[in-house]
Amino acid sequence: MSQSVLYDAPGPRAIRRSRVVSVVAAGLIALGIAWLIFTLAAPRETAGGSTQVGLFDASRWDILLDAAVWRALWRGVQGTLQMAGAAAVLAMIIGILFSFGRTARAGWIRVPSAVLLEFFRGMPVLLMMLFVLLVFASGAYVAGVAALAVYNGALIGEILRAGIASLPRGQAEAGLAIGLTPTATRFLIEFPQAFRQMLPIIIAQMVVLLKDTALAYIVGYPELLRIGVNNLSNFYGNAYFFTLFFVVLVIYLVINLSLSWVARFVARRTGSKAVVAKIPKRGMFGMGGGSAAPTDDSAAGQS
């Protein structure tokens, strides 16, 4: 991490003070974790009065040795990834359509697509899933894919539009000047550049989409959360509930963190040339290339 301009290189006193703060903070966190482990490990009384073993007892974790459990979890991961993949492809297509609709010169295309976009952006994804599920009687998978595709498509459309708007005017003018039609200019000149520029933000949006597939749990789609926590703990017994929750949490974190890492990698590779170079302000903190401003912004707002 490079030196921040907000404070000096620490002197001996500042180093001592920061060491004290670090030790106190580490102590507090260690205390919290110790308390958590202690609470989890303690045997607990059920409502019926019988005592159950603590959560770290081997009898609560032995199902992880069972290959059938991992096969079921793998089915859950497949369900999640399948929904995310289908929704991502559709969302890209819808996003491209929206971006053209929003920037169309004909008012009768631009205005309705703006209204539609606001409508889709302002509604909870979950409500959309329920909508598709009930109105089209489509089954949970289609409902989940359709809702995620439309919602994220609206957001990607806005991202692409912002990308087109941020291009220098000269690009479109040059296209028109060499005799391309307005449509050809948009397709051949403006859109490819906007897409390249906005790629990191689009990938960040895909991480959000992947996370949101867990919403399909509520409409009953058998994805990782439903299979992992609901079905398996119904089958093997409630004693394994915490174990399974923990395993599912870890799987989600591994998938999402690795995709986030890809987003950052792309942001560093393409973003440093395009997006970041275009934004004249320099970051105040050397957070490494790790958190280019646009990636942060998009991840912040549209979860």
Added chain:
Amino acid sequence: MDAIMEGLPLFIDGFLVTLSLLGVAGVGALVIGIVVAAMRISPVASLRMIATVYTELVRNTPLTLVLFGCAFVLPYLGVRLDFFTLAAIGLTVYTSPFVAEALRSGVNGVSIGQAEAARSIGLTFGQTLGFVVMPQAIRMVIPPLINVFIALTKNTSVAGGFFVFELFAQSRRVINDRGDEVLAILLAVAFFYLIITVPLGLIAGAIEKRVAVLR
């Protein structure tokens, strides 16, 4: 149409629960978010690291999983709270890193010369942040912050899947009674969400335009 009229009291009940979830979780997330953002820009390396790990872990966990943990795992561990409070805790935790990131990107957006100038006339870290950087960052932070709250409004619907009778859950109840007018009912519910999210979005857009002119 009469299904909507019949269900209206339920919708209004649900709308109030949604609003109070938004209020409670919004304030909570703002408080935790400010603390986390302050930790992330502090001179103490260990605080920065703790805040970064917290942000990354929470941001990469699906909201459904967070609320699931709050609704089922916490009571399992002996926490005795009603489902509304549990959902509010979950939404607070889930939203706080997004607030922190919005704040941090706002501070990052203030041009670096401002901080250099402040430092070179001898202001300390606290003074630089309090008198020079923050007043400028606030303006830029408001639109992304409003976007976070719009997302929170929509996210409250997930609590409807975990025994909190807010707008989404109420709509399911009304639909169970009146399966014949599903479309109208869902559009009515969407309308209730839109009267929160669309005005907030317009405000954010307007402020963004003003700020862009200021810069």
